[in-house]
Amino acid sequence: MPTHDWQFWIVTLLAAGAAGWMVWRAVRALRAGKRGKGKGTRTNLTVGGRRV
Numbered sequence: 001m002p003t004h005d006w007q008f009w010i011v012t013l014l015a016a017g018a019a020g021w022m023v024w025r026a027v028r029a030l031r032a033g034k035r036g037k038g039k040g041t042r043t044n045l046t047v048g049g050r051r052v
Contacts, residue, residue: 002008045052
């Protein structure tokens, strides 16, 4: 591994940042799913603007 090369460290930091961002997004998505969704609003079915 070219640990003495500055470009190696730049790419490593970018890859670590991208991986951290992906993990953060996944954790947020999992937490949002556990909270559940609220009750939705009911709507009327209409065909051509008339209630069925």
